[in-house]
Amino acid sequence: MKNLNKILFLVFILVAVISPQTNDPDIILKKVLDEFNKVQDYEVNVNIKVDVNFLKVPDTEAKIYFKQPDKVHFESETFALLPREGFDFSPSALLKKKYTAFYVRQDTIENVKVSVLKVIPLGETDDVILSTLWIDQSKNVIRKIETTTKTNGTFGIELKYDHTNVNYPLPSKMIFSFNVDKMNIPMGFSGDISPESKEKKKDNKPTTAGKVYVSYSNYKINIGIPDKIFENKKKK
Amino acid sequence: MIFSLISIELSKIFRKWRTYIGFLAIAVLVPIIQIAMLVEGEKSINFMTRNLQQSFIFVGNLLNGYLISYAILNALVVHIPFLITLVAGDLLAGEATAGTYRILVTRPVSRFKIVLSKFLAGLIYTNLLVLWLAIMSLAIGILVFGIGELIVIKNVNILILARNDVFWRFLLAYGFAALSMTVVLSLTFLFSSLVENAIGPIVSTMAIIIVFVIISALDIEFFQSIRPYLFTNYMQSWRSFFDDPIDFQDLYKSAAVLIGHVIFFFGTTVYIFSKKDILS
Numbered sequence: 001m002k003n004l005n006k007i008l009f010l011v012f013i014l015v016a017v018i019s020p021q022t023n024d025p026d027i028i029l030k031k032v033l034d035e036f037n038k039v040q041d042y043e044v045n046v047n048i049k050v051d052v053n054f055l056k057v058p059d060t061e062a063k064i065y066f067k068q069p070d071k072v073h074f075e076s077e078t079f080a081l082l083p084r085e086g087f088d089f090s091p092s093a094l095l096k097k098k099y100t101a102f103y104v105r106q107d108t109i110e111n112v113k114v115s116v117l118k119v120i121p122l123g124e125t126d127d128v129i130l131s132t133l134w135i136d137q138s139k140n141v142i143r144k145i146e147t148t149t150k151t152n153g154t155f156g157i158e159l160k161y162d163h164t165n166v167n168y169p170l171p172s173k174m175i176f177s178f179n180v181d182k183m184n185i186p187m188g189f190s191g192d193i194s195p196e197s198k199e200k201k202k203d204n205k206p207t208t209a210g211k212v213y214v215s216y217s218n219y220k221i222n223i224g225i226p227d228k229i230f231e232n233k234k235k236k
Numbered sequence: 237m238i239f240s241l242i243s244i245e246l247s248k249i250f251r252k253w254r255t256y257i258g259f260l261a262i263a264v265l266v267p268i269i270q271i272a273m274l275v276e277g278e279k280s281i282n283f284m285t286r287n288l289q290q291s292f293i294f295v296g297n298l299l300n301g302y303l304i305s306y307a308i309l310n311a312l313v314v315h316i317p318f319l320i321t322l323v324a325g326d327l328l329a330g331e332a333t334a335g336t337y338r339i340l341v342t343r344p345v346s347r348f349k350i351v352l353s354k355f356l357a358g359l360i361y362t363n364l365l366v367l368w369l370a371i372m373s374l375a376i377g378i379l380v381f382g383i384g385e386l387i388v389i390k391n392v393n394i395l396i397l398a399r400n401d402v403f404w405r406f407l408l409a410y411g412f413a414a415l416s417m418t419v420v421l422s423l424t425f426l427f428s429s430l431v432e433n434a435i436g437p438i439v440s441t442m443a444i445i446i447v448f449v450i451i452s453a454l455d456i457e458f459f460q461s462i463r464p465y466l467f468t469n470y471m472q473s474w475r476s477f478f479d480d481p482i483d484f485q486d487l488y489k490s491a492a493v494l495i496g497h498v499i500f501f502f503g504t505t506v507y508i509f510s511k512k513d514i515l516s
Binding site: 050056057058076078081082084085152178180210 | 385
């Protein structure tokens with residue numbers, strides 16, 4: 001019996017040492033940041049699909065440039081709608097300010113075990129009140145984020161990775177979820193006086209759920225993107 | 237024979253200064269709207285999409301030639317009928333006013349051909365006016381503001397059409413607007429056959445259009461039930477070309493109703509004119 005206890009204790013120690021899983025939020029976030037910092041810059045083609053029930057927009061093909069720590073430039077030849085919150089998300093942008101984090105629980109996303117962390121920014125001027133992160137510790141990547149802001153409510157981002165194509169912690173797809181205020185346009189502006197449109201107004205909830213699907217392809221990573229791309233052509 | 241009659245009628249139309257009022261009005265109004273849109277257009281778009289801009293960043297230029305042409309078409313398609321009536325009201329009644337009715341019908345031409353040639357001349361004028369509107373708003377709009385995606389804002393919906401998916405819609409919308417204006421022409425033409433002065437047909441037609449449009453716009457249950465029986469209800473169907481998907485069934489129905497009205501008004505005019513006792 002004594003020997004069995006010793007064996008169990010040794011196994012426990014061994015597992016604790018070998019396993020990369022930890023419950024320390026600071027270590028988890030540092031590993032995510034270190035992994036992301038392998039990417040100095042990138043250029044990527046994106047396809048943006050907007051899904052809001054009262055809004056019909058053609059899919060947009062565009063190009064995004066990123067440079068550490070938080071420079072983002074968006075280029076599109078056609079009109080595009082970008083989610084106001086979270087479109088320029090990066091772990092380094094999220095964690096560059098002072099914050100406090102704590103571990104909540106284990107969870108599963110698409111059969112992958114993830115650690116759920118809460119991150120609270122410490123700055124008083126920050127718009128973000130609270131972010132919840134679902135972190136895949138086996139790859140040190142964020143798989144899901146839910147953020148509550150002071151001004152724009154809560155939004156969520158799901159990140160999908162295709163590591164067969166890209167060996168960096170960069171997503172192949174991001175799904176943004178948020179609430180959108182419904183349209184309420186005075187009749188004189190739209191010129192639409194048909195009664196059909198009035199019937200549609202019967203659904204009088206003030207907001208509706210919106211989603212934006214962004215697919216990333218053809219990553220060009222660490223190619224040394226010059227700063228002038230971010231300076232000269234500011235995001236509109 | 238009919239072609240020479242039409243050319244005679246056209247020369248009569250284009251010899252009168254009132255014919256050019258419509259072209260002049262469009263030539264003055266459209267640039268004014270374009271300048272106003274250039275100055276205030278961005279603000280209007282921001283106001284209309286303010287809810288959406290809380291959730292989205294807009295990248296690109298929505299203030300382009302297509303949007304301005306769409307706004308002009310929305311604004312002027314209600315007023316263009318007045319410019320049509322100015323000429324259409326004079327087509328038959330003008331002969332009575334000038335005292336040339338008797339000379340006209342004593343020529344070796346059937347009364348039907350006289351009415352038909354006058355109507356076709358009026359139709360050419362109507363189409364030229366709509367074409368002029370298209371050139372002024374679309375061609376100059378594109379030249380000055382360029383092309384881009386077209387944002388179509390209805391009361392509760394927003395549709396953004398890709399830039400390569402807009403021009404053909406405008407062509408069909410202008411075509412439909414021309415059909416709508418043909419109804420106005422034929423109604424004024426009918427009234428013109430009844431009286432001996434052009435003022436009556438102009439005022440009567442405009443009164444009918446204004447009353448019908450007001451009834452259509454009022455949000456009262458009783459008026460909504462009679463709405464489908466008002467031809468003005470179908471004159472706005474050009475807007476359907478800016479839907480996605482386009483409800484072609486509804487458009488065919490609207491076009492059929494409008495063509496039916498043209499045939500009815502024209503047929504009635506032919507009947508009245510052929511039975512008319514010419515005294516002047």
